[in-house]
C-alpha cells in the first residue's frame with residue numbers, strides 16, 4: 001500500500017533545494033508552470049529541460065523517482081498527445097488525411113510540445129513534494145492565504161485542518177492496509193473479478209474505515225479540547241518560516257530564465 | 267495442519283529509501299495441534315511473520331509450507347482462498363473489521379466468501395455466536411451497538427465461522443479488563459479442544475504463555491532466536507531480559523525465593539505449580555487446615 | 561494538605577440516554593494536592609466519563625466540581641483545562657502535530673506563549689522524557705511507549721497541576737508500560753504534581769496512594785492499595801487483576817495450606833514462606 005504511494009512523498013535530504021523556504025518553493029513552482037507556456041520552439045524547451053534537470057541534480061534525489069512520477073499518468077498524457085496530433089489545426093506537410101483526422105507536421109510538433117509540458121510540470125511538482133515536508137507546505141499555504149484574513153476567511157483553522165489531515169495520512173494508510181488484510185483473511189479478493197464484484201468488495205473496506213476514522217476524529221477533538229484549543233485567535237506559533245539568501249537567488253534564477261525564454265521564443 | 271518456514275526473508279518496500287528488512291533467515295515449524303506462543307519485543311517481526319501464515323504477505327525469498335501448499339516469492343495471488351479458509355487470523359482489535367448491518371450477517375460473511383450458501387452461513391453464524399459465549403438474541407442487533415468486548419467476540423466468531431484448522435491470534439486481549447482477558451483466554455483453550463485447532467498466539471503477557479502454550483517461538487530483530495517449551499524458554503531469565511522479555515509472575519516470584527536459598531526441581535511457571543512445589547517443602551502442620559479457610 | 565480536586569454529588573447522563581438512566585450516579589470524592597490516586601473499574605463502568613467531567617469535556621446533570629479552588633463552570637472551564645493535563649489510551653488519536661516537537665508545542669500555542677519560551681519549554685520537556693533525538697520525527701512512526709512519552713512531554717511542557725491518565729499504558733508492552741510509569745514517577749518527583757490514573761493494571765494501581773473503585777457509575781469503595789488488594793478474587797470484578805501474592809495464596813489454599821487472611825506484599829509473602837520453611 002505505502003510502497004505504491006512513493007510518488008508525492010517527502011524524501012529527507014540535505015540539499016540546497018531541501019533547505020529552501022517552502023513559500024519560495026511553492027510560489028516558484030507555480031510560477032514555473034506559468035512560464036512553461038512562454039516556450040514555443042526547440043531552444044525554449046531545451047532551456048526549460050536544462051533548468052529542470054539542473055534543479056533535480058541539485059536536490060540529490062534519484063532520477064528514478066521522477067520517472068516513477070510520470071508513469072502513473074502516462075496514459076493520460078499519451079491520450080492528450082494523440083488527440084493533439086490527430087485533431088489539431090493542420091499546417092506544414094500533411095502526412096495523412098482521413099475524414100476529420102489529419103496528421104500534419106504542425107500537429108506532430110504540437111504533440112511533442114504538449115508531451116514536454118506535461119513532463120516538465122510533473123518533474124517540477126514532484127521536485128516540490130519530494131523535497132518539502134508536507135508540514136512545511138501547509139505552513140507555506142497558511143502564510144500565502146494570510147491576506148484572506150481581511151475577508152474573515154478562517155486561515156488558521158484551514159491551516160490546522162490541513163496539517164491534521166497530513167498528519168493522519170500515514171495512520172489512515174496503515175489502517176486501510178490492516179482492514180484489507182483482515183478482510184482478505186476472511187476470503188475477500190480485492191481487485192479481482194468483474195466491476196460488480198470489485199465494487200462489492202469495497203463495502204467491507206469502506207464501512208470499517210469510516211467508523212474508525214470517525215472514532216479517531218472524535219478522540220482527536222477531545223484531546224485538542226482537553227489541551228486548551230479554542231480556535232485560532234490568541235494562539236502563538238511554534239513554527240516560523242525564514243527567507244534566506246538562497247531563496248532570493250532562486251528567485252533571481254527564475255527571473256533570468258523568464259528573460260531568456262522571452263528572447264528565445266519564436 | 268503444520269506450517270513450516272524455510273529460509274524465509276521478508277523486506278518491506280524493497281528498492282525504495284523506505285526499505286525495511288523485517289524477517290531474516292526464518293527456519294521454524296509450527297507443529298500440527300500445538301498451542302504456539304510467538305513472543306518478542308515490539309518491532310521484532312511477529313506481525314510480519316503472522317501474515318505469512320495466511321499468505322497475506324509472501325516471502326521475499328525462501329518458502330512457507332502451509333499444510334500441503336507451498337508459498338514461494340512467485341506464488342500467484344489467485345486461488346489462495348482454500349488456504350485462507352484453513353488458516354483463520356484474528357488481527358489486533360478485530361472489532362475494527364466489522365461492517366454488516368447485523369451480527370448474524372457479519373459472522374456469515376466469511377463462509378459466504380468461501381462458497382457457503384446464505385442459509386448454511388446463517389446457520390453457522392448462530393452456532394458460532396454461542397461458541398464465543400454470546401447470547402443468540404444478539405444475532406439481529408447491529409454490531410456497532412455492542413460493547414467493546416462483545417464486538418470483539420463477534421469478530422472472532424466471524425473468523426471461526428470459516429471453520430479454520432489453524433487459529434492465529436494477534437494480541438487478542440489488548441484493551442480488555444482482567445475479567446474479559448481471562449474469559450477470552452479460557453474461551454480459546456476451550457475452542458482448541460472442541461474444534462481440534464492449532465493455535466498461534468502473539469502476546470506480550472508471559473503469564474498467558476505459561477498458562478496456555480505448549481510451544482514458544484521467540485523473535486528478536488526479525489530472527490527466530492529460540493524455540494522450545496515454555497519450561498525451556500523461561501529457564502534463563504537473564505537471556506530473556508537481554509531480549510527485552512519478562513518472566514511469568516510465578517517464575518519471577520520463584521526467583522525471589524531462590525535468591526533466599528529455596529530450590530525447585532523444575533522452574534515453576536504457574537501459581538499452581540509453585541504451590542505444589544512449596545507444599546512439598548512446608549511443614550506438615552500447615553496442611554490439612556485449609557478446609558476452614560475455603 | 562489542600563484539596564485540589566473536590567467532587568460533590570456528581571450525576572452524569574449522555575444526551576442519548578433515557579431520562580431515568582445515569583452513567584455516573586452521586587459521585588463524591590476529594591484528592592489532595594500531590595496525591596496519586598488510581599481509579600479502577602471494569603470496562604464500561606464509567607471511568608473515562610468521570611475523567612471527562614473533571615475538565616469540562618462533558619457537563620454534569622448535577623453536582624459540583626471544584627478544581628484548585630475554582631468551581632467548574634462555563635467561565636472557568638478554560639482556566640481549569642490549563643491546570644489539568646490528560647493522556648489518553650490510544651496514542652495514535654491524541655497527536656495534533658505532524659512532528660513530535662510540533663505536538664509538544666500544541667498546548668503552549670493554545671495558551672499564546674511567546675515563541676522563545678516555547679522553544680525552551682519544548683526542548684526541556686522532550687529531554688525529560690528522553691525523546692530529544694526524536695523532535696523532528698513523525699509521531700505515527702514511533703513505538704507505542706515512545707508515543708505515550710511524547711504525549712507526556714506535551715503535558716510536561718504545559719505544566720499542569722493535575723495529570724489524568726486514562727489507561728495511558730494499556731496499549732503498551734510491559735517494557736513500554738514500565739517506561740511510562742517511570743516517567744510519571746519522575747514528573748511527580750520534580751514537581752508537586754497530582755496524578756489521577758485510570759487503569760486495569762495492578763502494578764500501576766500499586767503505585768497510587770489511594771484507589772477509587774467505580775462500578776456501574778457508582779463509587780463503591782476507596783482505600784489504600786493494600787486495603788483494596790485485600791479483596792482477593794473479588795478484585796477481578798472490580799476490573800483489576802489479583803496481586804500475585806493473593807493468587808499464590810489462593811493456589812496454596814486449594815492444596816489445603818492455611819494461609820494468612822491479611823494482604824501480603826510480594827516481599828511479605830516471600831518472608832512468610834521462608835519463615836515457614838525454616839520452622840520445618
Ligand SMILES: Nc1ncnc2c1ncn2[C@@H]1O[C@H](COP(=O)(O)OP(=O)(O)OP(=O)(O)O)[C@@H](O)[C@H]1O
Pocket residue numbers: 002278279286287288306307308309310311312313314315
Ligand atoms: N507496512 C510496513 N512498512 C514498512 N515497514 C514495516 C511495515 N510494517 C512493519 N514494518 C517494520 O517491520 C519490523 C517488524 O514489524 P512487526 O510489525 O512485524 O513487529 P511486531 O513484532 O509485530 O511488533 P509489535 O509487538 O509492536 O506489534 C519493524 O521494524 C517495523 O517498523
Ligand SMILES: Nc1ncnc2c1ncn2[C@@H]1O[C@H](COP(=O)(O)OP(=O)(O)OP(=O)(O)O)[C@@H](O)[C@H]1O
Pocket residue numbers: 414443574576583601602603604605606607608609610
Ligand atoms: N459518547 C457516548 N455516548 C453514549 N454512551 C456512552 C458514550 N461513551 C460511553 N458511553 C457509555 O457510558 C458507559 C461508561 O463508559 P466509559 O467509557 O466511561 O467506561 P470506562 O469505565 O472508561 O470503560 P473502559 O474500561 O472500557 O474504558 C458505558 O456503558 C458506555 O457504553
Ligand SMILES: [Mg+2]
Pocket residue numbers: 312313314
Ligand atoms: Mg505486531
Ligand SMILES: [Mg+2]
Pocket residue numbers: 607608609726727
Ligand atoms: Mg475508558
